[in-house]
Amino acid sequence: MxxxxxxxxxxxxxxxxxxxxxxxxxxxxxxxxxxxxxxxxxxxxxxxxxxxxxxxxxxxxxxxxxxxxxxxxxxxxxxxxxxxxxxxxxxxxxxxxxxxxxxxxxxxxxxxxxxxxxxxxxxxxxxxxxxxxxxxxxxxxxxxxxxxxxxxxxxxxxxxxxxxxxxxxxxxxxxxxxxxxxxxxxVEPPRSATPTPGTGSADGRMSTRTWLLCALVGIVVGVEFCLVFYGAQLLHSTTGVDTVWAATAMALFFAAELLGRVVGSGLTRRPGRSRRLLAGTLVLSIAGMLLLWLSRDPVVALVGLMAAGLGIANLFPLALTLALASAQGLTDRAAARSQFFVGTAIALGPLVLGLLSDRWGVQRGFLTALLLAAVALALLFTGGSDGFPRRRRKVDVKQPE
Known part of the structure; x- marks a missing residue:
């Protein structure tokens, strides 16, 4: 089906x-x-x-x-x-x-x-x-x-x-x-989709746009894991709260993620909105992380943490949606390449953040996550359309008399 x-x-x-x-x-x-x-x-x-x-x-x-x-x-x-x-x-x-x-x-x-x-x-x-x-x-x-x-x-x-x-x-x-x-x-899952005839995917090659969107999948996961691993340390560093209190406060991040995905399910009831939703959630994620990164007030920082959780919640599924939709039948290959970028981001993102934090402190090291989020936003617009049919405006054509 x-x-x-x-x-x-x-x-x-x-x-x-x-x-x-x-x-x-x-x-x-x-x-x-x-x-x-x-x-x-x-x-x-x-x-x-x-x-x-x-x-x-x-x-x-x-x-x-x-x-x-x-x-x-x-x-x-x-x-x-x-x-x-x-x-x-x-x-x-x-x-x-x-x-x-x-x-x-x-x-x-x-x-x-x-x-x-x-x-x-x-x-x-x-x-x-x-x-x-x-x-x-x-x-x-x-x-x-x-x-x-x-x-x-x-x-x-x-x-x-x-x-x-x-x-x-x-x-x-x-x-x-x-x-x-x-x-x-x-249950018998559907077989792999057939590459679309007349496109570059017909000979097994993914388009440049699909490669960019697969990379986008990995980068947004890198942003999420940077915040998962270092959110508590950043909260402690910027606001001075107790480390145990900061670690416990991360539960708010996960609760916000859960709420964000429930809300996201409702927002995706109409198809063809993935690219706009992803852009919006990326902006919300960046705004939340900036609030967490800059604030000295624990309450304001927690608001930023929750806003980041709401935004980050749907970054991965929406980015993966765009990558698979653009693959023109090469679903398995696009999914595999996305997973490769995800693994690379999980391995390197928090590691780079940790190395920079050892050298310059957690607050400066967290620039890694903010930079990744900015790169993700750039890739989203570089990647072009999301592969879904767009609603066309009706144009009145004057018939010759």
Whole structure:
């Protein structure tokens, strides 16, 4: 089923499976940080080794971006999705039972690779399944990921204090993936779209515009991760509030992201507005980060943090919508290249920000995020139209007498 711009938006079993899959992946991603804090304490490892888990995950994301298009072509989407379900569940299970840092590092690499392949394939399936309504599907899918960001730390707090311990946090996605695999075992995702005849995509090459939009996907994710990793430190540096208070205040950022994605779902009910919505959310994100960056007042800084969360909420799904819509049938390839840029941004963005912060302080180092946001805005306008049909004005043509 592929919907047109005039078709009603229908959440089929394929859609529901896609939404739940992204939620499980989001849970794995956002659970990693809180779980690593416990692992670092229990295993007695250095902060370097703790950070290495995130690096291994990021490398796996890059590998997924480099290999997804070929794997989808050779294996087909159905088989690839099933393999990714098994591999992602295996990575989470390995992390849950690991008693040595070598095991948890291996699990992080496996989760980063298999989970990113699962995410990329799911977004490609949702894109082709919903056609020109893909913007709404991708935004709604990320609502689940945002809810998982709120759930993961709460799950750790609840389970770690009980008899099951922190390991149960990583066992939950294993159970979820098994249930999804059984309940939706008969769902057949749409095959890869056929490249549009008469275009550069017909010979397997993506256009320059698509490449730019794929890069845009990675850059906006880089902006998000810079704020996720350094938002609390920036709040502490600029306002002087306690570090624990600043870290707790980041919950407002994630809550604002969740609200932003719920609102974004309503704004995408009309197709063809992705580019304008992305421009607006980028401007809101920049305004919020500037407020957080410049303010000395904690209340004003928190307003900026929440505004940034509202804007950042839909940067990734809307940018991915534009990249996939412009691919003219090369959905898998565009999704793969977007994932490659995402992995690169996750690996380098916070790292560069951290290096600059060590040298000049967090406030000056945070210019990295602001610069990335400005580059994203430039790429959005350089990338041209969003690939959706535009409403044409009616022109009266005078008939010859």
């Amino acid at each position: 592929t919907t047109s711009a005039t078709s009603p938006f229908v959440r089929s079993r394929t859609t529901v499976l896609g939404y739940l899959t992204i939620a499980v992946f989001g849970y794995c991603l956002y659970a990693l940080g809180p779980v690593l804090a416990v692992v670092q304490r229990n295993f007695g490892i250095s902060y370097f080794l703790m950070s290495a888990h995130s690096s291994f995950w990021a490398v796996g994301t890059v590998v997924a971006g480099l290999t997804f298009a070929r794997l989808a072509r050779v294996l087909g989407r159905t088989r690839l999705l099933r393999l990714c379900f098994v591999a992602t569940a295996s990575g989470a299970a390995l992390f849950a039972v690991g008693n040595h840092v070598a095991v948890t590092l291996t699990a992080s690499a496996l989760l980063g690779t298999a989970g990113s392949l699962l995410q990329t394939c799911t977004f490609a399936v949702l894109s082709d399944h919903h056609g020109s309504r893909r913007d709404r599907a991708l935004v709604e899918a990320n609502i689940g990921a945002s809810a998982a960001a709120v759930l993961a730390p709460l799950a750790l707090g609840g389970l770690a204090a009980g008899p099951l311990g922190w390991r149960a946090v990583m066992a939950l996605p294993v159970l979820a993936l098994i249930v999804l695999g059984l309940v939706f075992r008969r």
